[in-house]
Amino acid sequence: MIARLKILRAGPGMTVQDLGRPGYLDVGLSRGGAADRLALHEGAALLGQPANLAAIEMAGAGGEFEAIQDTRIALTGAAMRVTLDGGKLAWNASHLLPAGARLSIGSMLGGSYGYLHIGGGVEGSHCLGAESAHLSAGIGARLSDGGTLTIGPDDGTQVSMTLPPDDRFGGGTVRIVASFQSHLFADGELARLQDTPLRRDARANRMGVRLEPDGDGFHVEGGRNVISEVIVPGDIQITGDGTPFVLMSECQTTGGYPRIGTVLPCDLPRVAQTPAGATLQFRWVGIEDAVELERADAKMRAALRGRRHPLIRDPHKMPDLLSYQLISGVVAGDEDEK
Incomplete structure (x- = not known):
């Protein structure tokens, strides 16, 4: 039997996402993939x-799901209100979704993107070696009410595991390196970029995040004469009014706005998850330091499985508590007294 997941209700920004499609910039297709790659x-x-x-990416709000068969799931990224048949579930943890049970994922508690992972992964818009929907390129579409997703084979059995929480959901410091037009900006503008708190604007999506500075924007002489050239996620473009705009996973492949700097890939999840109104602050780092930071991030991701630990469930919040044989002698004793 083919394993499937029913979508009873889909939030407005729900798509299937994986690590994306690298290697197609020359044909006009940006990488795409999950806004928060660390969550994957x-x-x-x-x-x-x-x-x-591939997993299900949820922007702002989740949805309701039902598995046709027992299914392992995990919840990562920005925490959202979530219940299984009315009982609360822990975020940043793995669980069993029994056949016929209803998983309800509601509003965001902090951050911008939440992720529902399925044991075996889900099938999406298979194209150019990936399942990700890339809406700006016309690949795939948002998930909708009443849809059904096919699940890949899952050989795993372990659930009820959790990971230590990360702090990338409320803004903070973002490391950047010089980009192709950084030298066109005056030293004072480059210093002011690092010293200026930047509020995440409500106008943000999978293509880019607009940041509002406290005070004047950032300007460059001859910025309108920049030739359109290749751009990538993490580039910080300065628009005509001096506003920084961080390019994200579904950005275009070329652009003509001057780039004052580029966010390190390891810090892009923080940019993606910063909620509207929260503050980010850039910090310049040299290229050698950036390489070491990326190496450290790769080691951290590789070590995640070793950081898992069992999820301790609160007995007061376990609707299925009686199904657990906690102490067999007590159960037997109760039976003898009946």
């Missing part, structure tokens, strides 16, 4: 499966 690695660690399997 966390879900993979919790379920003990490869990080390139």
Whole structure:
């Protein structure tokens, strides 16, 4: 029997996402993939499966789901209100979704993107070696009410595992390196970029995040003469009014706005997850330091599976508590007294 997941209700920003499609910039297709790539690695660690399997990305709000068969799931990224048949579930953890049970994922509690991972991964818009929907390129579509997703084979059995929480959901410091037009900006503008708190604007999506500075924007002489050239996620474009705009996973492949700097890939999840109104602050680092930071991030992701630990459930919140044989002698004794 083919394993499937029913979508009873889909939030407005729900898509299937994996690590994306690298290697197609020359034909006008940006990488795409999950806005928070670290969340995919966390879900993979919790379920003990490869990080390139696709998950369900939920922007702002979740949805309701029902598995046709017993299914392992994990919840990562920005925490959302979640229940299983009315009982609360822990976020950043793995669980068993029994056949016929209803998983309800509600509003965001902090951050911007939550992820529902399925044991075996889900099938999406298979194209150019990936399952990700890339809406700006016309690949795939948002998930909708009444849809059904096919689930890949799952050889794993372990659930009720959790990972230590991360702090990337409320803004903070973001490391950046010089980009192709950084030298066109005056030293004072470059210093002011690092010293200026930047509020995440409500106008943000999978293509980019607009940041509002406290005070004047950032300007460059001759910025309108920049030739359109290749751009990548993490580039910080300065628009005509001096506003920084961080390019994200579904950005275009070329652009003509001057780039004052580029966010390190390891810090892009923080940019993606910063909620509207929260503050980010850039910090310049040299290229050698950036390389070491990326190496450290790769080691951290590789070690995630080893950081898992059993999820301790609160007996007061376990609707299925009587199904657990906690102490067999007590159960037997109760039976003898009846």
